[in-house]
Amino acid sequence: MSETITVTTWYLEQTSRTDLVEAPAPENTPLQILLAEETGPEFARFLYTAVGGPWTWTDRLPWSHRQWQEWLDRDGVETWVAYVAGTPAGYVQLEPRGDGRVEVAYFGLLPQFIGRGLGRHLLGVGLTRAWDLADRHPALPPTTTVTVxxxxxxxxAALRTYRAAGFRTATTETTDKPAVPTPGPWPGAHT
Known part of the structure; x- marks a missing residue:
């Protein structure tokens, strides 16, 4: 019998651009946040594993190169990457749902950049981009709701960070899931 753990999931939303609470960039940090205009599967998977590995992000680990490419090719999917002194520090990935909702599909920092004041600022930039997504993708309807x-x-700090950025809880769900090892950015990274 496999071990299970109880996991609580919070579904959060902003229903108006005025909900957004931005945070300033940290001082004395050579920070740039850029749209990755030619994100390929390799870079997308690098960000996913480097940021999500410590937090048991496993749902996309089995994806093939083709699955990554198909997801990235969807109209309106955007990847905004934070760089500190030229080094990727984190990202926020936006996924439009086609009905005015835009989901923050993934957001986070690489471990060495956590606790340096970058996350709230990066999230604010990503949310601003979510609210004006239709300006860059005219086939999409204007954003009415941003979810995460x-x-x-x-x-x-994830839930606290989202709430500080202006998200409210829409629903909460508690489920039992199989316990899986934290994958790290590559197999065996945390052993």
Missing amino acids: NTCSLDGP
């Missing part, structure tokens, strides 16, 4: 979900397996 986080769970008890995510970083300890």
